Amino acid sequence: MEVTEVRVFLRNKDSNKKLKAYVTVTFDNCFVVRDVKVIEGSKGLFVAMPSAKMKITCPACGHRNVVRSKYCNQCSANIENQQVKPVQTPEEARQTEHKDIAHPITPECREYIQKKVLESYDFEAAKAPGSEEYESAHSHDFID
Numbered sequence: 660m661e662v663t664e665v666r667v668f669l670r671n672k673d674s675n676k677k678l679k680a681y682v683t684v685t686f687d688n689c690f691v692v693r694d695v696k697v698i699e700g701s702k703g704l705f706v707a708m709p710s711a712k713m714k715i716t717c718p719a720c721g722h723r724n725v726v727r728s729k730y731c732n733q734c735s736a737n738i739e740n741q742q743v744k745p746v747q748t749p750e751e752a753r754q755t756e757h758k759d760i761a762h763p764i765t766p767e768c769r770e771y772i773q774k775k776v777l778e779s780y781d782f783e784a785a786k787a788p789g790s791e792e793y794e795s796a797h798s799h800d801f802i803d
């Protein structure tokens with residue numbers, strides 16, 4: 660399996676937001692995964708696969724509530740004890756509240772996708788207005 664295209668949609672560079680870009684990844688020219696994200700973490704940039712928030716169903720009315728709600732949003736029943744097992748680590752918390760929609764299942768594949776995505780991200784970020792490379796490329800226009 661090969662990554663055949665990576666499309667990078669940069670977020671506003673001026674903001675201090677941790678989300679740097681949305682990315683669409685194409686595999687073997689025939690399978691597309693959208694909503695991949697480039698995120699600035701404490702140890703540098705990393706790639707997050709698309710995920711969805713987990714929901715729990717209210718036993719009283721059937722309304723689907725966000726995980727870890729105390730009361731049902733629709734009928735206000737107490738749903739605290741409907742929750743899944745107690746959460747221990749931040750990573751467990753993330754997995755309890757989100758489920759991945761599409762993700763690699765081997766470290767090699769995760770590494771490969773991350774490398775491809777970050778290469779494209781670096782390339783696009785360097786071309787974007789406001790970056791050093793962009794400014795030096797365009798400053799030549801004003802030299803006589």
Ligand SMILES: [Zn+2]
Pocket residue numbers: 717718719720721722731732733734735736
């Ligand atoms: Zn309810």
